[in-house]
Amino acid sequence: MPFRPKIAADYRTMLWTMVFTPGFVAAQYARPDWVPYLTWFSIYFAIACGVIAHNHNHRPTFAKKWENGFFSNWISIFYGYPVFAWVPTHNLNHHKYVNTPGDATITWRFTNSHNAFVAFTYFFVSAYYQATPIKQYISKAKQTNPSLYRRIIRQYVICFGGQALALVIALALHGFKTGVYVWFFAMGLPAMISLWTLMLFNYDQHVHTDPWSEHDHSRSFVGKLTNFLVFNNGYHAAHHEKPSAHWSTLAEENAKIAPFINPVLQQKSLAWYWFKQYVLALFIPSLGTKQIGRGPWNPPDGKKVSLDTADVEAEESGTNAERFRVPA
Ligand SMILES: [Zn+2]
Secondary structure (H helix, E strand, O other): OOEEEOOOOOHHHHHHHHHHHHHHHHHHOOHHHHHHHHHHHHHHHHHHHHHHHHHHHOOOOEEEEHHHHHHHHHHHHHOOOOHHHHOOOOOHHHHHOOOOOOOOOOOOOOOOOHHHHHHHHHHHOOOOOOHHHHHHHHHHHHOOOOHHHHHHHHHHHHHHHHHHHHHHHHHHHHHHHHHHHHHHHHHHHHHHHHHHHHHHHHHHHHHOOOOOOOOOOEEEEHHHHHHHHHHOOOEEEEHOOOOOOOHHHHHHHOOOOHHOOHHHHEEEHHHHHHHHHHHHHHHHHHHOOOOOOOOOOOOOOOOOOOOOOOOOOOOOOOOOOOOOOOOO
C-alpha cells in the first residue's frame, strides 16, 4: 500500500495533512457562510503543515522517494512556500550555526531587544536574509544536481500553481467577490500566517539563549497541549541536539537533558509565554527574557564576527547538519 508511514505516529501527520487540512478548505468552498468560523481551523492546519514540513525534511515520513516528494509538494501548497527551502536555510544552515554568526536566521541582526515589535517584524528580516542561501542552493543544484534542480522547480510550480488553481476554483464556484473572499480566508491568509508564525517560533526558540552553551542554546516549550498541536516542535533543545530523532521521541529526549538546562529555557505553554513576554513585560519588565551567557555575537575564542550568512552546498542527503562548535 502506498503512503504507509515509516513510524506509526505519522498516521496522525497524514490525518492532519491529508484529511483535516483539505477538509476545512473544502467545507469553506462548499459553504462560504461558514468561513468566519472555519478560517481559524485552516490557519491552524496551515501552521501544522509548516511544523510537519520541518519534521519531514529532517526525517522523511515515508519509505519511498516518490511518496516523500509527493508529500512535500502537497504540504507546500497549504504552507504557502516550497518546503525544500527548509533544507538550505534550516537543515544546512540554522542547525549548523544555531543563532551564531553564519546563521541566516539570527535573532539579533539589528537589535538584541526582545519585544513585540522586534518579534513580529522578525519575519521580514529573516525572510530577506534567507533568500541568499535559497538562491545559492538552487544555483548549485542547477550546476551540479539536475534531478534535485528539477524537483525544486516542480515544487515551485505545484505550490504556487496549487494556490492559483484553488483561486480559480473559488471564482468558478462563487463568482468574483465571494470567490476571492473564500480563497483568501480558506487558503491565502492561512498560508501567510503559517509562514509568519513558523519564523516567530524560530525567533522565540533562540532569542536571548546561549548558543555557546552545551544545552542552553534553545528555548523549549514543554507543555503537552503545545506539543500536541505542533507535533513536538516545542522540544527545540532536544531537537537541536538530535536533529535526526523522530518527532514522536522528543519528549523522552527532552527529559534526558532537562536537568542540565537553565529552567527559564523550559517554558510550559507557548501561549502563556507570548502573553507574558509581549503584554505583561510592558508593565512588569522583570517578566521578560534576559540574555543568557555571553551573547551569540561574542564567541568564546574572541574572534571578530561577521553577520554574513555562511555558504550552503546543494546536497541531496545528509540534511541533519552537525552543530558547529567553537572550542571554549
Ligand atoms: Zn530542525
